[in-house]
Structure formats: structure tokens, C-alpha cells
Amino acid sequence: MNLELDLLRAFVAVVDTGGFTRAAERVHLTQSTISQQIKRLEENVGHSLLIRDRSIGGAQVTEEGELLLGYARRLLAISAEAEQALRRPTAPKTVRLGLPEDFAGRRLIELLSGFSSASPHLRLDTVSGWSFELRRLLDNGDIDLALVKREPSDAHCLGRWPEALVWVAGMSGELDADPVPLAMFPQGCIYRQRATRAIEGTGRMWRIAYTSQGLIGVQAAVASGVGISLLPMDAVLAEHRRLTPADGFPEQPPSELALIARSPRLDAPARALADFLVRNVGSIQQGTPSDD
Incomplete structure (x- = not known):
């Protein structure tokens, strides 16, 4: 029938x-x-x-x-x-965001959770990595937006924020060791490049005493006295001692956190997230809650 x-x-x-x-x-x-x-x-x-x-x-x-x-x-x-x-749409439209491995941690997650709650019609997919990896993902079309660490630049971006950098060491330990022991992120990290060039500029040698893929590992290594590091201001812990030029470590100009896009023409979901980040990333760096 x-x-x-x-x-x-x-x-x-x-x-x-x-x-x-x-x-x-x-x-x-x-x-x-x-x-x-x-x-x-x-x-x-x-x-x-x-x-x-x-x-x-x-x-x-x-x-x-x-x-x-x-x-x-x-x-x-x-x-x-x-x-x-x-x-009807079977699933929310997806926007894909790349995040620096070491950036802001819990505060950023809370901020992005706020975006997701305010935009239930959108799905947010995030991936963490080092800036050079995020650029590759962006170029390949695997993500729509990325927050990357870079040297201050006039290159096009949707938003940029200066990032103060400071030298840190444990509360005790020698500061005049030569070569200088460094606790660093992997090769390609802007902090590692800055630190090695700055130390070489003082006429001293350096050695990598500790490497970690994650911020927590580097912070712990510094606190325990394994090595000295160059970190963004908001990554400094109470267990860290900030170093100055008087300690033999030259002051560093700020690096830059930039929001970049896969394409200059964003679709509506990516534009909504980009606008949200432009309004709120500064509040994360300053350690203040977002109003959005």
C-alpha cells in the first residue's frame, strides 16, 4: 500500500x-x-x-x-x-577562536562563557596554542579569529592591546649566574625571543634550564628557583621576585596582544565575537570584571 x-x-x-x-x-x-x-x-x-x-x-x-x-x-x-x-537551523552557527596558550586562563574562560550565555544562537569553539600555531590555523581556514602575541606592529588587526613584560625570579637564588638559567616556553614564543636577545645584549650568555608548554609550569619553575623568566605582568605570582635593570636585566618595552581574522570580511557570528572581544579583552588584562 x-x-x-x-x-x-x-x-x-x-x-x-x-x-x-x-x-x-x-x-x-x-x-x-x-x-x-x-x-x-x-x-x-x-x-x-x-x-x-x-x-x-x-x-x-x-x-x-x-x-x-x-x-x-x-x-x-x-x-x-x-x-x-x-x-529551522539544526544547530547554532559556529565561530572558531584561537587563544594563546598562556593568556589569562580562568578570567578569559569566564568572559567567553558570558559571551556564550548572551549569544545562545551561536556556538563557540576554541583552540589553544602558541601564536605561530594559531596563525597557521588561521591561514588554513581552521579557525575564524585568533588572539596572538606579537611585537607591536602596524599590521592590520581588529583590536590590539599593549602587554607589559617583566623579568621574574624566585625569592632566593643567584642573579649573576653566567650563563643565565632561563625558564621558558618553547621556541617561537615571543617572550623567549625577547629574553635571549636582551641577555645577549648585556654581554652575558644564557641557557635553557626549564621548558614548559604551559604557563603554570613556567611560573612554578621560576618560583622554585629553577630559572629566570620574562613574563607578562598579569602572569606574575606572589612567589615571584620582579627584577629590574639594577639586577642586571634591562627593562623591556611592551609586546602586543592582537585580535586577527582569517578574512577581512567576517560573517555575522565571527563579527559578533570580534566586537565582544574588542570591548572586553582590556578588562581581562587589567584584572577587572567585564560589564558585558
Whole structure:
């Protein structure tokens, strides 16, 4: 038995309107097409469904037609419900954001959670990595936006924030060791490049005493006296001692945190996130809660 929806729709229209002519007007078909569809439906189910009543110019349902009518209405209603559901987005639109491995930690997550709560129609996917990795992901189209650490630059970006850098060491330990022991992030990190060049500029040598992929590891190594590091101001812990030029470590100009995009023409989800970050990233660096 083949219960085609178009045939059921014609059948219900004839019953509801009381005739073939008015049913044809309802479903925007010709009267002859409606008649052919009813005939096909009757052949499919093996029963007569309608009796033409020429005295009133209409049609009446048979017992089998009356039985089929309830099922036909339900099937058409389910079909309409499915069509409406499929027209709605099946999932929120996704925007993909790359984040520096060492940036802001919990405060940034709280900020992004606020964005997600305020934008339930968007899905936020994040990936953490070093800036050179995030640039590669951006170039490959794997992410839409990225917050990257870089030297101050006039290169195009959606937003930029200066990042104060300070030398830090443990509370005790020698500061005049040569080579200078460094607790650093992996190669390619802007802090590592800055630190090694600055020490070389003083005429001293350096050695990598400790390397960590994560900020917590570098912070702990510095606090325990394993090595000296150059970190952003907001990464300095109470267990750290800040070093100055008087200690033999030259003051460093700020680096830059920049928001960059995969394309100058952002779609609506990426633009919404970019605008949100431009308004709020500064509050994270200053350690103040966001109002958004």
C-alpha cells in the first residue's frame, strides 16, 4: 500500500471542501488532476474512498474513506511538522577562536562563557596554542579569529592591546649566574625571543634550564628557583621576585596582544565575537570584571 502524501492531500481537500472543484482551488491544481489523484489513491489502497453525489455536485466518503481520513490528516500533519523542523537551523552557527596558550586562563574562560550565555544562537569553539600555531590555523581556514602575541606592529588587526613584560625570579637564588638559567616556553614564543636577545645584549650568555608548554609550569619553575623568566605582568605570582635593570636585566618595552581574522570580511557570528572581544579583552588584562 503506497500512501503518497500528494494523493492524501488531494483526498483530504475533497472531503474538507465537499467537492473536486473547490478542492482543486485549495491545492492549486486542476479538477482533472484531483480526479486522477483520487483514482490513483483508490487503486493503491484497493478501496473506493469517495462516492460522487451529482445531486449536490460534491462527494461523500465511503466507510473505507472515513477510516483512511483520520490517518491521512495525521500523516499530513507529521509531514508539515517535519518540514518546519528542517527549515529551522539544526544547530547554532559556529565561530572558531584561537587563544594563546598562556593568556589569562580562568578570567578569559569566564568572559567567553558570558559571551556564550548572551549569544545562545551561536556556538563557540576554541583552540589553544602558541601564536605561530594559531596563525597557521588561521591561514588554513581552521579557525575564524585568533588572539596572538606579537611585537607591536602596524599590521592590520581588529583590536590590539599593549602587554607589559617583566623579568621574574624566585625569592632566593643567584642573579649573576653566567650563563643565565632561563625558564621558558618553547621556541617561537615571543617572550623567549625577547629574553635571549636582551641577555645577549648585556654581554652575558644564557641557557635553557626549564621548558614548559604551559604557563603554570613556567611560573612554578621560576618560583622554585629553577630559572629566570620574562613574563607578562598579569602572569606574575606572589612567589615571584620582579627584577629590574639594577639586577642586571634591562627593562623591556611592551609586546602586543592582537585580535586577527582569517578574512577581512567576517560573517555575522565571527563579527559578533570580534566586537565582544574588542570591548572586553582590556578588562581581562587589567584584572577587572567585564560589564558585558
